[in-house]
Amino acid sequence: MKKSLTFHRKKVWLVLSICSILLLGLMIRLVCLMGFLSDHYYRKAEDLHERERDIKAERGKILDAAGKVLADNRTVCTISVIHNQIKEPEKVIRVLAEKLSMDPGQVRKQVEKVSSIERIRTNVDKEIGDQIRECQLEGVKVDEDYKRWYPYGDLASKVLGFTGGDNQGIIGLEVKYEDVLRGENGKILTVTDARGVELTDKGEKRKEPVAGQDLRISLDASIQEYVQQAAQKVMEEKQADRVSILLMNPQNGEIYACVNVPEFDLNQPFELNTEQDTSGLSQQEKQDLLNQMWRNPCLNDTYEPGSTFKIITMAAGLEEGVVKEEDSFYCPGYKLVDDRRIHCANRRGHGSQNFVQGAENSCNPVFIEVGLRLGVDNYYKYFKQFGLLKKTGIDLPGEAGTIMHQKNKMGNVELATVSFGQSFQITPIQLAATVSGIINGGKRVTPHFAVAVQSPDGRNIKELSYPVEQGILSEATSRRVRNILEKVVSEGSGKNAKIEGYSIGGKTATSQTLPRSANRYISSFLGFAPAEEPIVLGLCIIHNPQGMYYGGTIAAPVIRRIFENVLPYLGIECSYSLDK
Amino acid sequence: MASGKKQGYSEADGILLTLVLILAVFGLTMLFSTSEYNGRVRFGDSAYYFKKQLFAMSLGLLTMYLVAGMDYHFFIRLAPAAYVVSLGLSAAVLVVGQEINGSRRWLNLGPLSFQPSEFAKVAVILFLVWQIQHTKSSTSGLWFMGRTLASLLPVVGLVGSNNLSTAIIILGIGVVLIFASNSRYACFLGIGAAGVAFAVLFLAAESYRLERLAIWRDPEKYEKGFQTIQGLYAIGSGGLFGRGLGSSIQKLGFVPEAQNDMIFSIICEELGLTGALILILIFGLLIWRLCVIATQCMDLAGTLICTGIMAHMAIQVILNIAVVTNTIPNTGITLPFVSYGGTSGVFLMGEMGLALSVSSHKQQLFTYTKG
Numbered sequence: 001m002k003k004s005l006t007f008h009r010k011k012v013w014l015v016l017s018i019c020s021i022l023l024l025g026l027m028i029r030l031v032c033l034m035g036f037l038s039d040h041y042y043r044k045a046e047d048l049h050e051r052e053r054d055i056k057a058e059r060g061k062i063l064d065a066a067g068k069v070l071a072d073n074r075t076v077c078t079i080s081v082i083h084n085q086i087k088e089p090e091k092v093i094r095v096l097a098e099k100l101s102m103d104p105g106q107v108r109k110q111v112e113k114v115s116s117i118e119r120i121r122t123n124v125d126k127e128i129g130d131q132i133r134e135c136q137l138e139g140v141k142v143d144e145d146y147k148r149w150y151p152y153g154d155l156a157s158k159v160l161g162f163t164g165g166d167n168q169g170i171i172g173l174e175v176k177y178e179d180v181l182r183g184e185n186g187k188i189l190t191v192t193d194a195r196g197v198e199l200t201d202k203g204e205k206r207k208e209p210v211a212g213q214d215l216r217i218s219l220d221a222s223i224q225e226y227v228q229q230a231a232q233k234v235m236e237e238k239q240a241d242r243v244s245i246l247l248m249n250p251q252n253g254e255i256y257a258c259v260n261v262p263e264f265d266l267n268q269p270f271e272l273n274t275e276q277d278t279s280g281l282s283q284q285e286k287q288d289l290l291n292q293m294w295r296n297p298c299l300n301d302t303y304e305p306g307s308t309f310k311i312i313t314m315a316a317g318l319e320e321g322v323v324k325e326e327d328s329f330y331c332p333g334y335k336l337v338d339d340r341r342i343h344c345a346n347r348r349g350h351g352s353q354n355f356v357q358g359a360e361n362s363c364n365p366v367f368i369e370v371g372l373r374l375g376v377d378n379y380y381k382y383f384k385q386f387g388l389l390k391k392t393g394i395d396l397p398g399e400a401g402t403i404m405h406q407k408n409k410m411g412n413v414e415l416a417t418v419s420f421g422q423s424f425q426i427t428p429i430q431l432a433a434t435v436s437g438i439i440n441g442g443k444r445v446t447p448h449f450a451v452a453v454q455s456p457d458g459r460n461i462k463e464l465s466y467p468v469e470q471g472i473l474s475e476a477t478s479r480r481v482r483n484i485l486e487k488v489v490s491e492g493s494g495k496n497a498k499i500e501g502y503s504i505g506g507k508t509a510t511s512q513t514l515p516r517s518a519n520r521y522i523s524s525f526l527g528f529a530p531a532e533e534p535i536v537l538g539l540c541i542i543h544n545p546q547g548m549y550y551g552g553t554i555a556a557p558v559i560r561r562i563f564e565n566v567l568p569y570l571g572i573e574c575s576y577s578l579d580k
Numbered sequence: 581m582a583s584g585k586k587q588g589y590s591e592a593d594g595i596l597l598t599l600v601l602i603l604a605v606f607g608l609t610m611l612f613s614t615s616e617y618n619g620r621v622r623f624g625d626s627a628y629y630f631k632k633q634l635f636a637m638s639l640g641l642l643t644m645y646l647v648a649g650m651d652y653h654f655f656i657r658l659a660p661a662a663y664v665v666s667l668g669l670s671a672a673v674l675v676v677g678q679e680i681n682g683s684r685r686w687l688n689l690g691p692l693s694f695q696p697s698e699f700a701k702v703a704v705i706l707f708l709v710w711q712i713q714h715t716k717s718s719t720s721g722l723w724f725m726g727r728t729l730a731s732l733l734p735v736v737g738l739v740g741s742n743n744l745s746t747a748i749i750i751l752g753i754g755v756v757l758i759f760a761s762n763s764r765y766a767c768f769l770g771i772g773a774a775g776v777a778f779a780v781l782f783l784a785a786e787s788y789r790l791e792r793l794a795i796w797r798d799p800e801k802y803e804k805g806f807q808t809i810q811g812l813y814a815i816g817s818g819g820l821f822g823r824g825l826g827s828s829i830q831k832l833g834f835v836p837e838a839q840n841d842m843i844f845s846i847i848c849e850e851l852g853l854t855g856a857l858i859l860i861l862i863f864g865l866l867i868w869r870l871c872v873i874a875t876q877c878m879d880l881a882g883t884l885i886c887t888g889i890m891a892h893m894a895i896q897v898i899l900n901i902a903v904v905t906n907t908i909p910n911t912g913i914t915l916p917f918v919s920y921g922g923t924s925g926v927f928l929m930g931e932m933g934l935a936l937s938v939s940s941h942k943q944q945l946f947t948y949t950k951g
Contacts (some may be wrong), residue, residue, distance in 0.1 A: 002712075002713060002879075002880040002881070003878060003880060004877060004878060004879060004880040004882070004883040004884075005763075005880075007763045008760060008880065008883055009763070009874075009875040009882075009883075011759060011760040011762075011950040012760055012871055012874045012875050012883065012886075012887050012890075013875065013886065013889065015756055015759070015760065015871070015890070015894075016868060016871040016890070017866065018869075019864075019890075019894040020864065020868075020897065022898045023860055023863070023864050023867075023897070023898060024896075024906065025907075026860065026898065026901045026902060027857055027860055028858055028859075029855065029903060029905050029907050030853060030857065030901075031813070033812065033815050033848075033853065034815060034818055034819060034820070034848060034856070035815055035817060035853060037816055038816050038817070038818070038819045038820075039815050040816065041812055041815065041817055042816055042817040042819065044813055044816075045813040045814070045829070045830065047816075047817065048834065049834075057805020156903075163673050169876040169940070193617070193827065193829070193832030193833050193834075194832055194834045195621075195833060196834025199829075199832075340597055351863055370825065425915065438691070496692070521705065
């Protein structure tokens with residue numbers, strides 16, 4: 001038997017001391033983890049435990065100038081299944097396949113898939129959703145949310161745009177004002193175990209969704225409807241490819257109507273608006289056709305404006321002082337520029353005429369002469385000053401820029417063709433905005449639709465403002481341009497736009513598209529009223545009309561018909577005849 | 581000696597007994613809370629693990645009672661036989677062992693299963709004490725130290741081949757006992773340095789061990805750090821006072837096998853920093869009490885038995901908590917009295933019985949000499 005000695009005891013105490021120090025160290029480590037790092041790990045653990053379900057926010061409405069709802073929401077349902085809560089899989093498969101008219105095999109695949117939650121179908125009508133809910137199937141979830149609904153169908157389809165599966169804007173105002181309209185989705189947070197089963201005793205946290213704000217636009221559904229009918233009528237009569245009509249207020253840039261026929265049904269945006277058979281096409285080809293259909297030609301596409309552009313040449317010439325109304329010109333039917341003979345539309349020539357008559361006749365040699373008198377530098381200066389080189393800033397996505405000769409590559413021939421609107425391209429909205437600035441006294445306005453953002457109850461209203469550039473043209477020159485353009489309608493080539501009792505200004509255009517040999521034309525007319533102080537400016541562009549194709553003959557009457565209705569509607573009194 | 585036996589008998593240590601009972605009850609409570617989900621999900625019985633553990637702990641209590649009433653010298657006499665048996669069982673488990681969770685660590689005995697490595701720990705403590713008691717040469721010699729350590733190598737090798745953690749514990753117990761029986765200090769610094777060098781070599785030899793180091797340093801980056809990171813989430817989300825008993829979310833399948841090695845993290849989550857610190861304190865008191873019994877004992881064998889038990893307890897508690905808090909790289913070590921494990925429960929209680937026996941025979945040598 002051995003005795004335990006003092007050194008044995010000392011050593012045991014030493015071992016205890018070491019152990020105590022180690023335990024103390026671990027305690028400090030725990031204080032770090034559970035005290036200082038606690039929040040970090042707690043948050044991470046919460047992220048892990050919580051399953052999130054979104055509650056869709058109601059998207060803001062789009063209202064027209066009169067307060068009519070152009071884009072609304074409808075309640076629809078999302079049907080999902082939670083795999084490990086399903087008690088009767090066969091019944092679930094049968095009911096869902098039947099109510100949703102889906103392939104039972106597809107439903108079976110989703111029902112039998114081991115996942116925490118499986119979405120069977122979205123955007124189900126509320127009625128069907130209610131029917132499914134009434135079946136009280138365990139493990140089947142019916143969540144309500146909102147789907148965009150456009151009460152006017154195809155009205156202003158390329159302006160308003162539509163939304164996708166997640167209610168996000170895809171084209172048009174819907175995407176441009178996504179931030180305003182979208183709102184903030186809410187959330188339901190539930191705690192689950194590692195298999196994804198919700199723990200009912202832990203309760204759920206809800207974050208309520210915030211509805212999007214309403215957008216009020218200057219477009220007026222009544223005007224738009226009427227303009228659309230007019231466009232439809234002329235497209236059918238002239239068997240044209242398409243017709244675009246813009247109606248805006250040249251004083252402030254507000255757009256009253258923007259029609260591009262054929263329009264498409266906003267409630268079925270993924271169906272083509274033509275009778276075309278798409279069965280043989282690839283996915284990519286179909287998508288290309290849809291993208292084409294969704295384009296807004298008023299701002300996404302450029303065209304050769306032709307004679308309507310003479311307004312710009314006229315304004316620049318008068319402002320620079322290189323031409324006066326009474327200056328006389330002679331048109332032999334063509335003009336020689338350097339070694340090139342540039343024809344007038346009237347090959348026999350307009351003979352002797354002053355500048356106003358040249359405008360009335362839309363005589364190319366007159367405007368070529370004005371362009372040459374200005375010279376490239378001056379012409380380019382006004383081109384820039386009028387804002388033609390930059391985009392208009394319209395509140396729609398995808399605006400195309402102006403395609404213009406570079407200044408250093410612009411010779412006399414190019415200058416001459418530009419003077420009467422050929423050899424370059426601009427968008428219709430650019431033409432309308434530029435002419436607006438020229439005839440409104442020299443203010444470059446920003447064409448736009450949205451005028452205010454307001455809360456769903458209509459109380460909190462935030463008016464939107466857009467940049468205005470003052471002094472692009474003198475007031476005096478602006479008045480002279482208006483006078484000449486009034487003469488064009490009352491006495492010249494735009495006489496088909498004349499309305500008894502109203503003073504109307506305007507300019508016709510007929511341009512041949514490239515290649516010239518195809519004999520395809522774009523006929524257009526730009527008009528405004530009242531000529532003294534324009535409140536409305538209309539631009540009608542007819543692409544590839546059959547038969548008669550002169551702008552003055554086919555586009556001017558369209559604007560006349562529209563003005564006849566819209567001017568009284570806008571409260572512009574018929575006063576001219578009384579003065580007479 | 582026989583005459584002094586009766587006279588030297590005194591009351592068993594009440595404080596140790598109280599601490600053990602507190603730990604046993606606490607352990608069972610936490611085990612029930614932690615294993616409730618896994619039992620329900622896997623076996624459709626919330627109390628599945630609890631019932632088995634309750635049975636083991638009852639058996640352990642009985643063992644403790646019986647052992648406490650016996651003279652511990654009886655067990656020292658059995659030590660060589662016990663060591664040979666543990667070698668045999670450790671070898672047998674490699675051949676006919678039942679595989680659970682990828683490791684062959686259990687021997688099937690009808691309805692019960694038995695983990696030889698738990699038995700090996702007790703056998704090693706007794707065998708070392710036996711060797712120290714029976715050596716005629718000085719226990720301070722290098723020869724003795726080398727010989728004693730070498731005698732452990734067979735069991736360390738056998739156990740370590742499929743259970744590295746237990747092998748480390750056995751080696752640790754061995755080193756502590758040799759340290760305690762040796763009057764020298766300086767040479768243990770050398771042994772310590774050699775141990776560190778060996779550990780570095782050992783880690784570098786196999787790339788998967790280095791990977792463990794990498795996981796340890798940044799567990800969120802590695803898939804294999806999953807268990808560690810889930811444990812940290814549980815610990816961290818406990819805060820000061822925890823979610824409340826039974827309210828852990830991490831035990832719901834997030835911490836894998838929450839009732840085993842990682843149970844301490846669930847204790848942290850449910851009882852908070854407060855509960856965790858109190859538990860560490862109780863373990864600290866238990867170790868202190870074992871130290872007191874060891875130093876109060878006049879008989880070297882009793883002192884060393886208690887020292888061995890103390891070393892076993894301290895190493896397992898410290899390593900377990902260090903692993904769970906990601907203070908050291910992950911290795912599978914259970915928390916005494918709390919983690920699920922029947923064999924471990926029975927033998928731990930048996931060891932406590934042995935310590936109680938030492939405590940009640942502590943004056944034996946003293947009275948013998950006097951008388």
